[in-house]
Amino acid sequence: MDWVTGTFLVVGAIGVVLLAVSLLFGELFQLGHADVDGPFSVPVVAGFLGAFGFVGGIVAALVPGAGAPSALLGGVAGLATAFPTGWLVIRLTRALMRMPTDATLTxxxxxxxxxxxxxxxxxxxxxxxxxxxxxxxxxxxxxxxxxxxxxxxxxxxxxxxxxxxxxxxxxxxxxxxxxx
The missing domain is CATH 2.40.50.140 (Nucleic acid-binding proteins)
Structure with missing residues (x-):
């Protein structure tokens, strides 16, 4: 594995760790930020980083040789996947945050x-x-x-x-x- 692929995979792993911390600590990790279901929430950033890193790493590993061509193609493929992933995370978190529930039984x-x-x-x-x-x-x-x-x-x-x-x-x- 070359350094370009490794770098992409580290970025993807940071996204997964960020998502895990966000799930474990929930609202505490939002740091008082009101954009819980918006484009800059922690789950969206984590999904973006994860998709960018892992898809970029896969593409960089498939491109022969190391250096600029694999980094460029990996970056383009990562971004092409990261934006739709971020959009899907926004939609999912909005749906979950606004989900109606029944009243608690008294x-x-x-x-x-x-x-x-x-x-x-x-x-x-x-x-x-x-x-x-x-x-x-x-x-x-x-x-x-x-x-x-x-x-x-x-x-x-x-x-x-x-x-x-x-x-x-x-x-x-x-x-x-x-x-x-």
Whole structure:
């Protein structure tokens, strides 16, 4: 391997290291810069350097001889790949930064939820229920004013804590699970 190829590969490796540090330290590595999803963000610079270095190194290694011709062709090929790579990284980071997410489930969202008793509930004691909320199946500790056997359909009427609910028996049934 000649010095031109080695130099390109070192530049590519710097891009990979920069990307790894950016992924590990996230926003701390932005140093307060507001251009997180813009053309000069750390992931874009890392992608640009990585593509430039590795493609330039491959082309320089394929050109016979060392020196100016391999450096020039490697540089042109590296730049021809680095700009589209940088553009793709900009598009990906913008899409990821602006991705809508569902609201976080709170204990108020549990009231009115339907479920099934999975561990029998003694009067005044705790058992367990399986609740289906927004398509998620969740398991909670449950209390009831009266005994509820395994498999009883229940309705959540109160949430005394983040991990427990107060339920009562209901005639309402959960829809059958898909694929069951």
């Amino acid at each position: 204990r108020d969202d549990l009231i009115g939820a339907l479920g099934t008793v999975t561990t029998p509930i003694r009067p005044g004691g705790y058992g367990e229920v399986k609740l289906t909320i927004s398509g998620q199946v969740l398991k909670y500790n449950a209390r009831s004013a009266r005994a509820l056997p395994l498999g009883t359909p229940v309705l959540v009427i109160e949430t005394p804590s983040e991990t427990s609910v107060v339920v009562e028996e209901t005639d309402l049934r959960l829809p059958p699970a898909v694929g069951a």
